[in-house]
Amino acid sequence: MKFNFLYLIFLICSLGFAQNKGKVAGLITDADVNNEAMPFVNVMIKGTTNGNATDMDGKYELSVNAGNHILVVSYVGYEPVEIPFAVQPNETTIVNTSISSGSVKLEDIIIQGRVSRAKESALLMDQKNAIEMKQSIGAQELTRKGVSDVATAVTKTTGITKQEGSGTIYVRGLGDRYNATTLNGLPVPSNNPEQKNINLDIFSTDLVEYISIDKVYGSNLYGDFAGGNVDIISKDYQGKGFIKVEMGGSGNSNAISEKDNFKLQGGFNSSGFVSRSIPNDPLNTYNFQTLSLEKKTPFAGNFGISAGDNYSIGENGKLTLFGTASFTNDYASKNEGSAASGINENATGAPGQDGLYGRKFDNYTSFSYNTKATAMANVGYKINTDHKIKFNSIFVNSSSQSTDNYSGRIVDLADDGNGLIRRSTFIQNKLFINQLLGEHRFSDRTRFNWGVSYDKVNGEMPDRTTNTFNEGANGFTINSQSAPNNNRYFQSLEETELAANATVDYKFAKTEDGLFNGKLTVGYNGRFKKRDFEATQFNVKTDISYLGTIVDPNNLDLFYNQQNFNNGFFKVSTFRGGSEVASSLNPQTYAGDQNINGVFANIEYQFGPKLTAVLGLRGENSVQNVSWNTQLDPEGDANKLEKNAFLPSLTARYAINDKQNFRFGVSKTYTLPQFKERALFVYEDITEVHVGNPFLYSSDNYNLDLKWEMFPENEELISVAAFGKYIQNPINEVTIASSTNDISYINTGNTGYAAGVELEYRKLLFKSGSTDANKLTAGLNASYMFTEQKLDSEKVKSETNYQVDFTHSKGQFTGASPLLLNADLTFVKEFNENKSSLSTTLAYTYFSDRVYSIGTSNRGDLVDQAVGTLDLIVKSKLNSKLGLDLGIKNILNPTINRVQENSAGDVNVLSYTKGLNIGLGVNYQF
Structure with a gap:
């Protein structure tokens, strides 16, 4: 009881x-x-x-x-x-x-909180809740996939690929001229005279908090938009003081296998910082640097250090400091290669048949050494709870030194296939970015954000050398039938850009619970760019009496020296002439200035718990001036291109339920040609030549996007998107009839369009315990796109000085891969007893065939064939301070092929393998 x-x-x-x-x-x-x-x-x-x-x-x-x-x-x-x-x-x-x-x-700001904003789960939530359609990839995902640069980072998102051998990206099949790059919302200049956008591989992911990709236009963006805008958000430190040191080593299988032959031109140091210029009195004396090759040991390394701290100032103020510096280098080799140019329709590929090949190299090899030195400093000052300012400064010095060997047939120079062309190139790019940003809250309704930047780029190609030989029974002789066959080339670019952004937000339609249904944003964007480019080529022509002299291609200093110059073995001249011409040392030049001013207004309104829309209007004026004085136009000329654009946009999000959204976007944009595309200047490679087109003008673009997305659970996503683009007067790279496959930039027809579907799937396959410490996740994104444009030879002839006869009446956009695929599988295990952990990621990327250049004069299109790459990334923490990393990249080592389409069968014009890259690193945080 x-x-x-x-x-x-x-x-x-x-x-x-x-x-x-x-x-x-x-x-x-x-x-x-x-x-x-x-x-x-x-x-x-x-x-x-x-x-x-x-x-x-x-x-x-x-x-x-x-x-x-x-x-x-x-x-x-x-x-x-x-x-x-x-x-x-x-x-x-x-x-x-x-x-x-x-x-x-102040006491609530800790480093863990800042890191969480770059987590995949947090970025997925941002994607879910944002009105606009955007994708982001954060530091967490970049780390587990072993991504070391921004160019590779963005290819891990849906519908984006990177051009082989460069940092140029294609968004939805649209290349460099259709895309834009910003850093913290402010534009950054290009470091390459042949590109609109800066090479994204110049940015180490050590500088990145996350990367946001806008594929759908909003009026706050510049109107020069069709593919996408890549916005790099730099790391912003908010935590306790720390110092982190990391270092590692790596090797490339191709480079190591060729270690006995791995040679580069001497005279350049391994730091990537080089000061070399045109020597004094180059036409009357021979004071050029060595041509001899030096053997290298192709094992690379890296070192980095980062630190941060914060300090309280007064009752509400706070000063935060963060800095990072790193140096990386790598050796690479392209082996098992071949190259060709100038192939006509119905070519059999047989050497010696004039008109079939201008040049056919059955043996192509390339050895290269690359460096990147990076430094970033962030200073943030929170004046009080409503006002903050931040200063960002980034310096990047990147260099690339390469030796390329082309052996085979050279029309009219080595018709028997006994020719050799060697090109040694050193490129150094210095980028200096300075940004000042401000955020101000005046009330719960009103905010004011602003930013200004001053950026400067110096791009140098000092003393690129090209030498041409014939191989006979007794050895090599110099081929100097044409003066430019042997030359030394100096190129310099300086570009400065001032940019400014300012926006004011005003919230309206306040609800009973204190929230606002509406927001009005008005703003201004401006960018003012100036570029100066000059180049001088010194042609070194051998006297006919010494063309039979046997030389050592690896030690040409024995022939090209002051004594032989004095004895008349060879002469030096520019395209303007020799020392007897007063203007012979005047460089080839082009200069450009571009001013863009835009004003915009957005009205965002939440019509109910499910529907939110943003209507945007933008007015923009763009003025681009280009002038030149080059070998194609020694007298010089200039022209002006002005564009006034009125650009409407509308985006909307309909929340089907708590886990699903339907999105819609429609807009008008345009595409500007770039300085180098309009300047009448020649960029010469061994197998092709790019030449500018002063008659090039802008395209107009009409864009439509639809998207359904579902977020089943944390870190999970299923989405399907459809897009269409209608382009008036599209711009393409076009092969012009010549023996060297000259390529120019042309408004190829009146209309073109692109349409496609994008799929993305992220799934948590397995999870153990109450935390995210032990799990298996998978990701897959794929896009299929169809592009078509009309090709009108008569339009090109009436609008330009070029005589172009398109092989086909319609074709694809250059750079457009119909199928893109990214997949990854990640396993994470954490051992809580000693704060150790292990993360393993297998990542695969694939792109299908894409047009490199449109064919003319019965020549087929140049096509980059499909490539798939596989990487394995292992990252471990031995304890709370010490970590080890292992990366094996390009495991499949596919052959990279470029072919010219031909009714009798595709003919290979470029082929090589890149080899496996294996790296091991260690890091320690104090």
Whole structure:
């Protein structure tokens, strides 16, 4: 009876206690991001341990005793909010609120909070809640996939590939001229005279917090947009003081296998910092640097250090400092190669048949050494809870030294296939970026953001050498039938750009719960670019009496020296003439200036709990001036291109439910030609020549996007997108009839279009425990695209000085791969007892055949054939401070092929393998 009595008392007390219970529930939103739902926010009853985190949809629910309480809402990097509320027995009290980072308390800012903003889960939530259609890839994903540069990073997202051998990317099949690059929302200049955008592989991912890719146009972006805008968000430190050191080594299988033959031109140091210029009196004396090759040991390394700290200033102020510096190098080799140019329709490929091949090299090899030195400093100052300014400064010095050997047939020079052309090239690019950014909150309705930048690029190609030989029974002789066959080439580019952004946000239509349904944004973008480019080529022509002299291609200093110059073995001249011509040392030049001013207005409005839309209008004026004085036009000339554009855009998001969105976007944009595309200047490679077209003009683009996406669980995504682009007067690279496959830039027809479908799937396959420490995840994204444009020879002839006869009446866009594929599988295991962990990722990338250049004069298109690459990345933490990394890249080592299409069968014009890259690294954080 005693037991039953006690049990009865316990039951009665429990029932009474339950009757005094109630619930508090609600939604937490982010005031900084359109009041979108925030996951992982801490919600707690003040003075108790009763708390939880919001779910993926920003919702929470807590069971509490009836009575008065205070709800504490906090998130790292955001201001905590305390909200009094009352709960009645057996009832639920709804408490919704928004939190903001604009008035964050100093003690709440810790490094873990900043890192979480770059997590894949956090970026997925940003993607889910954003009105616009965008994709982002953060530091966490870049690390586990072993990505070391931004160019490779963006290819891990849907619909983006990188051009082989460069940092140029293609977004939805549209190449360099159709895309844009920004850093923290401000434009950055190109470091290459042949490109609009900076080579993205110049940016190490050590500098990156995350990368955002906009494929759908919004009026806050510059109107020169058709493919996408890549915005690199630099790391911003907010934590306790630290110092991290990392180092490693790597090797390339091709380079190591050729270690006995791995030779580069002497006279360049291994740091990548070189000072070399045109020697004094180059036409009357021979003071050029050595031509001899030096043997290299092809094992590479890297070293990096980063540090950060913060300091309180007064009651609300805070100063944050972050800096990082690194140096990396690598050796690479292209083996088992071949190259050719000048192939006509129905070519059999047989050497010696004039008109079939201008040049056919059955043996092509390339040895290269690359360096990258990077330094970044960030200084942030929070004046008070409503005003912040930040200064970013980045310096990058990149260099590439290569020796390329082409052996085979050279029409009219080595028709028997006994020719050899050697080109040694050193390229150094220095980029200096300076940005000042400000954020100001004047009220809960009004914000003002601004940014200014001053950037400078110096690109140098000092003393590129080209030498041509014939191989006979007794050895090699110099082939100098044409003066440019042997030359030394000096090229220099300087570009400066000033840019400014300013936006004002005003929220309106306030609701009963203190949120706003509407926001008006007005703003201005401006960029002012100036480029100066000059090049001088010294042609070294051997006297006919010495053309039979046997020389050593690896030690040409024995022939090209001051004594032989004095004895008349050879002469030096430029395209303007020799020393007898007063203007002979005047370089070939082109200069360009471009001013773009744009004003815009966006109206964002939430029509209900499901539908939100943004209407944008932009007016933009662009003026581009180009002048030149080159070997194609020694007298010089100039022209002007002006564009006034009115660019509307509309994007909308319809939330089908808590986990699904449907998105829509439509816009008008345009595409400007670039300086180098309009300047009448020749860029010469061994197998092809690029030449500018002064008659080139802009295209107009009309864009449509549809997307459905679902977020089943944390870190999971299923999405399907469809897009279409209608382009008036599209610009393409076109092969001009010549023996060397000259390529220019042409408005090839009146219209063209692209249409495609993109799929993305991210799945958590396995998870053990209550944390994310032990899991197996998979990712797959794929895109299929169809492009077609009309090719009109008569249009080209009427608009330009070029005589172009297209082989076909229609074709694909250059650079457009119909099928793109990325897949990855990652296993993560954490050993909590000593804070050690292991992460292993297998990543695969594939692109199908894509047109490199459109064929003319019965020549087929030049096509880059499909390539698939496989990488294995292993990262481990031995303890909380020490880590080891292993990377094996390009495991499949596919053959890279470029072919010219031919009715009798495709003919190979370029072929090589790159080899495997194996790297091992160690890092330690103090």
